Amino acid sequence: MICFPGAEHVEISAYAYRRRMTGVGLSYDARQRLHIQCPECDETLATGSLKAHLRARHHIEQLETLDKEPPEPQQPTSYTIEWPKTEKKRPCPCPVPSFPGQPASMNGMRQHFMRKYPDHTLCIRNEGSAPSPRCAACSMHVTYAALNTTHPNSKLCLKGQERKAKRARLAAVEQSKAVTFTALGAPIENVTSFCYLGRILCANNSDWPAVYKNLSKARQKWAFISHQQDD
Numbered sequence: 326m327i328c329f330p331g332a333e334h335v336e337i338s339a340y341a342y343r344r345r346m347t348g349v350g351l352s353y354d355a356r357q358r359l360h361i362q363c364p365e366c367d368e369t370l371a372t373g374s375l376k377a378h379l380r381a382r383h384h385i386e387q388l389e390t391l392d393k394e395p396p397e398p399q400q401p402t403s404y405t406i407e408w409p410k411t412e413k414k415r416p417c418p419c420p421v422p423s424f425p426g427q428p429a430s431m432n433g434m435r436q437h438f439m440r441k442y443p444d445h446t447l448c449i450r451n452e453g454s455a456p457s458p459r460c461a462a463c464s465m466h467v468t469y470a471a472l473n474t475t476h477p478n479s480k481l482c483l484k485g486q487e488r489k490a491k492r493a494r495l496a497a498v499e500q501s502k503a504v505t506f507t508a509l510g511a512p513i514e515n516v517t518s519f520c521y522l523g524r525i526l527c528a529n530n531s532d533w534p535a536v537y538k539n540l541s542k543a544r545q546k547w548a549f550i551s552h553q554q555d556d
C-alpha cells in the first residue's frame with residue numbers, strides 16, 4: 326500500500342473553470358444531484374451520495390487523489406501578448422487556447438498564469454521585450470519593482486507558494502502510482518486498504534473504514550446478545 330495525502334485540490338476543476346468563464350454546463354450542486362449507478366450493487370443513487378453509500382454499504386473508501394483525473398500535462402510554452410492600449414482597464418483575452426479567460430489587468434494576467442499555467446512563460450510587450458522575472462518562491466512573473474518591494478511574502482505570494490507545494494505533492498502522487506512492489510522478484514498487488522491488528526488502514530489515512538467496521542462488529546454483538554435473551 327502506498328499512502329497518499331488526503332483530498333488535494335490545487336484549483337477548481339477544468340470543467341468548473343470553463344463553466345465559470347462561459348456559463349455553459351451544470352453547477353456543482355446540479356451535478357451532485359445527477360443519478361448514477363453504484364458500481365458495486367447497481368443501485369441508482371445521486372452522485373453526491375455515492376461516497377457515503379460506498380463507505381456504509383460496501384466498506385469501500387473512495388480515494389479522491391486516485392479517482393481524480395490528473396491535470397493535463399503542460400508542454401512549457403512561451404506566450405507574448407500586447408495589451409490593448411485604448412483603455413486602461415480593458416480585459417485582454419488569455420493567449421492559451423485550452424482555457425477561456427479575460428483578465429482585466431496585466432497583473433491579473435500574470436496571476437492567471439501563476440494559477441493556471443505555472444510551466445508557461447508570459448511576456449507582456451507593454452512591460453518590455455523580455456518576460457518579467459519570476460518570484461523564486463511562488464514562480465509568478467512579477468515586475469522588477471514589485472519583486473524588490475511589495476511582492477515577496479505578500480498574501481498573493483504565500484498563496485502561490487502553497488499552490489506550488491500542493492502541485493509538487495500531487496506530482497509525487499502521480500509518480501507513486503507507477504510503483505510496483507515485488508516479493509522474491511514477483512510483482513504483488515498494491516492495495517488501498519488492509520486490516521492491520523484488527524484495524525483497517527486506508528491509503529488516504531481515513532478513519533471511516535475503521536469506524537464502519539467497528540460499528541458492524543458492535544451490531545453483530547448486539548444481535549448475538551438479543552438472540553440469547555430471546556432464547
Ligand SMILES: [Zn+2]
Nearest residue numbers: 363365366368
Ligand atoms: Zn452499492
Ligand SMILES: [Zn+2]
Nearest residue numbers: 419421424426
Ligand atoms: Zn487562460
Ligand SMILES: [Zn+2]
Nearest residue numbers: 460462463482
Ligand atoms: Zn512570490
